Amino acid sequence: xxxxxxxxxxxxxxxxxxxxxxxxxxxxxxxxxxxxxxxxxxxxxxxxxxxxxxxxxxxxxxxxxxxxxxxxxxxxxxxxxxxxxxxxxxxxxxxxxxxxxxxxxxxxxxxxxxxxxxxxxxxxxxxxxxxxxxxxxxxxxxxxxxxxxxxxxxxxxxxxxxxxxxxxxxxxxxxxxxxxxxxxxxxxxxxxxxxxxxxxxxxxxxxxxxxxxxxxxxxxxxxxxxxxxxxxxxxxxxxxxxxxxxxxxxxxxxxxxxxxxxxxxxxxxxxxxxxxxxxxxxxxxxxxxxxxxxxxxxxxxxxxxxxxxxxxxxxxxxxxxxxxxxxxxxxxxxxxxxxxxxxxxxxxxxxxxxxxxxxxxxxxxxxxxxxxxxxxxxxxxxxxxxxxxxxxxxxxxxxxxxxxxxxxxxxxxxxxxxxxxxxxxxxxxxxxxxxxxxxxxxxxxxxxxxxx
Numbered sequence: 001x002x003x004x005x006x007x008x009x010x011x012x013x014x015x016x017x018x019x020x021x022x023x024x025x026x027x028x029x030x031x032x033x034x035x036x037x038x039x040x041x042x043x044x045x046x047x048x049x050x051x052x053x054x055x056x057x058x059x060x061x062x063x064x065x066x067x068x069x070x071x072x073x074x075x076x077x078x079x080x081x082x083x084x085x086x087x088x089x090x091x092x093x094x095x096x097x098x099x100x101x102x103x104x105x106x107x108x109x110x111x112x113x114x115x116x117x118x119x120x121x122x123x124x125x126x127x128x129x130x131x132x133x134x135x136x137x138x139x140x141x142x143x144x145x146x147x148x149x150x151x152x153x154x155x156x157x158x159x160x161x162x163x164x165x166x167x168x169x170x171x172x173x174x175x176x177x178x179x180x181x182x183x184x185x186x187x188x189x190x191x192x193x194x195x196x197x198x199x200x201x202x203x204x205x206x207x208x209x210x211x212x213x214x215x216x217x218x219x220x221x222x223x224x225x226x227x228x229x230x231x232x233x234x235x236x237x238x239x240x241x242x243x244x245x246x247x248x249x250x251x252x253x254x255x256x257x258x259x260x261x262x263x264x265x266x267x268x269x270x271x272x273x274x275x276x277x278x279x280x281x282x283x284x285x286x287x288x289x290x291x292x293x294x295x296x297x298x299x300x301x302x303x304x305x306x307x308x309x310x311x312x313x314x315x316x317x318x319x320x321x322x323x324x325x326x327x328x329x330x331x332x333x334x335x336x337x338x339x340x341x342x343x344x345x346x347x348x349x350x351x352x353x354x355x356x357x358x359x360x361x362x363x364x365x366x367x368x369x370x371x372x373x374x375x376x377x378x379x380x381x382x383x384x385x386x387x388x389x390x391x392x393x394x395x396x397x398x399x400x401x402x403x404x405x406x407x408x409x410x411x412x413x414x415x416x417x418x419x420x421x422x423x424x425x426x427x428x429x430x431x432x433x434x435x436x437x438x439x440x441x442x443x444x445x446x447x448x449x450x451x452x
Contacts, residue, residue: 044111048137063151097127127313230449250284269306313362343386349377
């Protein structure tokens with residue numbers, strides 16, 4: 001009976017070797033798409049205490065090496081960062097993708113703040129976050145099992161091997177047992193359940209499952225240093241209506257200015273945004289009785305907070321803001337030797353709004369829309385003395401289509417409009433009157449910005 005089963009056992013053993021070899025070849029072929037599996041692990045910021053950035057990076061590097069994945073050298077990472085114009089340690093997924101593409105890495109590990117540690121994200125050259133795991137840190141000491149879990153997932157995602165769970169499974173070391181020919185069935189039996197026992201704990205580890213659920217459901221501040229400055233230019237239109245006076249632009253006027261965004265704090269997404277614009281307006285009095293040229297100035301400064309709803313190249317960005325604005329309309333005293341006699345129309349007001357940015361094609365095309373309320377937007381004393389006593393409330397909206405070019409350059413096409421709704425309690429000269437008026441300003445601009 002034993003001699004009859006021996007050829008079948010030997011044939012089954014040879015089939016197992018052939019299948020294992022075929023799987024190894026397929027794994028090798030699938031891994032070639034990731035540039036030999038090189039993973040860049042730059043030093044991250046100290047998101048979980050002093051020295052935590054270096055400690056987490058070292059733990060991740062050691063775990064990836066133990067998982068038989070190739071870790072890119074510091075020199076290669078520094079060279080790619082310099083070529084990509086990436087500075088600082090706080091890398092977002094978009095910057096990680098740029099670093100991976102420039103350095104021809106299979107992936108780059110970036111970090112974001114988490115409760116009790118940091119979330120480590122593995123980003124591919126296309127900007128896709130293919131893996132995210134929580135790494136707990138206590139007093140700059142990293143939980144090694146968390147780094148091992150990250151490395152195991154990275155090995156599986158990138159087509160590499162994942163030997164990290166094997167210390168808990170000594171069964172493969174006993175596979176030479178088939179050499180005992182009298183008991184071939186007993187020798188091969190332990191080999192088949194061993195892989196199942198090795199894979200089951202890795203798939204059902206409570207810590208890994210909890211980490212996955214937390215990272216998928218949580219939102220995050222878009223932390224990290226950001227400086228964006230730009231110039232814009234285009235056409236503007238203006239309309240002003242009051243009980244005793246009205247004018248409008250006879251044709252769209254030239255409008256130009258600059259914008260600035262500064263988010264200097266690495267750990268949170270709090271910063272300042274500002275924009276200033278100047279236009280030279282040719283206005284026409286109501287009824288076509290004359291024209292005059294005036295200066296139009298707009299300025300806004302606000303505190304803002306960048307908030308990413310979820311981690312993905314298609315992650316939606318919300319930016320609430322609160323600040324102040326100034327609009328100054330300054331007509332000349334005379335026009336073509338004729339006395340104009342129009343008072344300056346200045347408004348200084350509060351503003352609170354929300355802006356939403358949605359990537360359509362990561363890096364290259366995105367859609368931005370926003371709206372704001374402009375309370376306490378009444379005209380200055382000089383303006384009310386000329387046009388009549390009034391109070392005002394304003395609304396603002398904007399829409400923009402833009403994207404990245406090269407080297408930190410961006411483009412954008414924007415249309416925006418402001419509408420100030422005036423409520424008059426008296427007319428010109430103090431005449432008793434209850435009426436309403438409106439001031440509308442519309443802009444159509446092309447913007448070119450640079451960010452680091």
